[in-house]
Amino acid sequence: MIAARNALRWGAVSQSLHWVIVLLVLVMAGLGLVMVELPNTALKVKLYALHKSVGLTIFALMLLRLAWRVHAGAPPPIAGIARWQARAAALTHGLLYMLLFAMPITGWITNAATGFPLRWFGLFSVPQFGGRDDALHALAKGWHEALFWSLVVLAIGHAFAAVWHHLFQHDATLARMLPRGWLDREESP
């Protein structure tokens, strides 16, 4: 099947989900950091609504990504790679998955605890749990922020490792997450 991975590369579905989610997380980071600093204006309300809708989209895409990962699997570690590196990569990927679920969930709880309604791009209402709860709001907001900075650290490490492998190990770590022919690397060294 063309959308599934072959033995050595990520398939088109995994690649698309990976890069779309990267892009959306970058948008979310910018939006989140800017919107909390704004004075209470109509623009702030709009940016919060956008942040929540894009965040819920990431949650849905992550559900799809997890299902696809379970269905299609992952290519094996690059041949010849050190065992500790393969283990560190697997651990990082697991943590990134967890964080990309935990971010939308803590954001969702933060919003629910304010008692504000939640709508996806103004199109439909998304269920909320409970009502206004100031203590829960403070707790969830603290987690949302702390998890975000953990995500920043891990994502930078993850991207740095991929670029380092490409430039200095000359292997296909980065190339196999990109469409064939974008970077000139053999799939197996």
Ligand code: HEM
């Ligand atoms: C991967 C997804 C997400 C990322 C990367 C993200 C990122 C952020 C960031 C960086 C902030 C600013 C933190 C600060 O400096 O205080 C923030 C705040 C916030 N986020 Fe998210 N977010 C995500 C998903 C969501 C979702 C799905 C919702 C709601 C449905 C949400 C609701 C909020 C709210 C309400 C705040 C403001 C908290 C406050 O100061 O009152 N977020 N988010």
